[in-house]
Amino acid sequence: MSHDEAFDSNDAAHRVPLRLDYLFTSHPQTHVINEVGSNRAPAETCTIGAKDDLEAINAWLIEHRESGPTLRSYRKEIERFYNWLVLIQHKSLGGVTPDDIDAYDLFMTAPPDTWCGPRYGRRKTKRWRPYEDALSAKSRSQAKIILRACFSYLVAVRYVVGNPIPLERPTRKRAAGERSDGLRERHIPLPAFRKLIQALEQQAAAPPSQTARPIAAAERQLFVVRFLANTGLRGEELAKANMSDIACEEQPSTRRSYWTMSVGRGGAFPRKIAVNSTALEALRRYRQVYETDNSFFGESSPVLLPLSGRRTPPRFLSAQMVYAISMEALKIASLHYASSDAQTSALLAKATPHWFRTTFATIAAQCGIAQDVIQRQIGVSSLQQSVAKYPDADPIELFDMVAKLKL
Known part of the structure; x- marks a missing residue:
């Protein structure tokens, strides 16, 4: 069963469509979604009743279904990461470690050509690729922020025990127009x-x-x-x-x-x-x-x-x-x-x-x-x-x- 087919088995009224099938015809590691991993919480403690990674990811995305831009951004990043996690690391969400996050950050700096496709039309059947090109430092940082948010949710609902993505703290001097909390002000006076x-x-x-x-x-x-x-x-x-x-x-x-x-x-x-x-x-x-x-x-x-x-x-x-x-x-x-x-x-x-x-x-x-x-x-x-x-x-x-x- 492909990832898409497994995901379609969820209640259609409470489902966010994902593309988690990248290169599955040549990399049939679909079984990893059922592997527990050392960071997976006991199933009986999970408050959302997710049986596997796909159901856990869907539960997180549903939390943001009312905000279109946020949902699209979150879905894009979790699709990229989970395809990489399955096909490169051969792991499930419960097995992710900080070393995996470092490896993923390096991967985003130069994804192989087979993982890249033109921006428009990438999501078409059999032509979809997770990336358009290498990601900038800013885009990689944003990707990790979103992934950390996902894992924070999974910790809160007791699907995993801990968050493998450390909180990034800014060390540079504050730039002009930047607030004391590190967030740049973006408004029209x-x-x-x-x-x-x-x-x-x-x-x-x-x-x-x-x-x-x-x-x-x-x-x-x-x-x-x-x-x-x-x-x-x-x-x-x-x-x-x-x-x-x-x-x-x-x-x-x-x-x-x-x-x-x-x-x-x-x-x-x-x-x-x-x-x-x-x-x-x-x-x-x-x-x-x-x-x-x-x-x-x-x-x-x-x-x-x-x-x-x-x-x-x-x-x-x-x-x-x-x-x-x-x-x-x-x-x-x-x-x-x-x-x-x-x-x-x-x-x-x-x-x-x-x-x-x-x-x-x-x-x-x-x-x-x-x-x-x-x-x-x-x-x-x-x-x-x-x-x-x-x-x-x-x-x-x-x-x-x-x-x-x-x-």
Whole structure:
């Protein structure tokens, strides 16, 4: 039985498709997934009931199924590592040692040609290869961070006893723009963000062509940037949002009404976020340009529409499409300031859509908003721990905080 076939035996509703079959026709070591290894915890202590490595890997990935980019990145790295572990080291997860991690790091610096393929089309049947080329030091470090996260999960659920990947501690001097915790700040300062909006507004007012499609594209770019930055949403959360998710609610304690949005229903971190007047204005303008109903209650159409407008049945865009729209907006604004403001142009050229979330969080923190309030709004990956640490976060404070930002 191949790895894919073994994996397909899991419940299809709780499964993340993997490619763990690289070169299995010439390297039939599939039996290693059932070998225990010296680091494997006793089966009776495992809290997820995983019978083998594939089920354990799947359980870890399912934890991140609501975050598209994170899931894709984690799946890619565990696919690469597990293929290497089986085919080169002939081991299971329970047999991994720190020496194996060192060997894998060396392997990533120069994977054999038989392990490499062109970036596009690598995942096609019989043509898939785990790598495009050798990985840079930064990419190898990121791969080990992800693998360490996987093993940390496996330790927590008692599938393995210990984490074989040591925690990497930075030894270099702190670089300019880097926080004291070693993480580089990546956000758009408020003056630069306002310039970004100005450039997109000008683009929407005078697109290259006055036909409907360029106007719709420009308005959609403006909306996506303004809405993401004013709510702290992930791109995939915007892609999945319904108009009916947005509602005006009265808080009994203040007798004031607030606009809210339900996010992540059925996912790992469902929550209700605040929607400020700037985000609402952006949404209403966008829907008006698309000649679509601005109503909310009972309105089942997606918040983010295709360029052709509303369809029946409604068609939701993908998270990848939201990413592409955001990147195009950043590119347009960067080119807009190329000759008049080189600093802003350079900043926007290196920015990514994730920066809209960090911009929201950073500006909120600069305004003195408590960490737990910000975390509840943006739904960070450590939300469960944050809620346990800050059990008394006031939803009214959340609504008032978001209302003040107006990015």
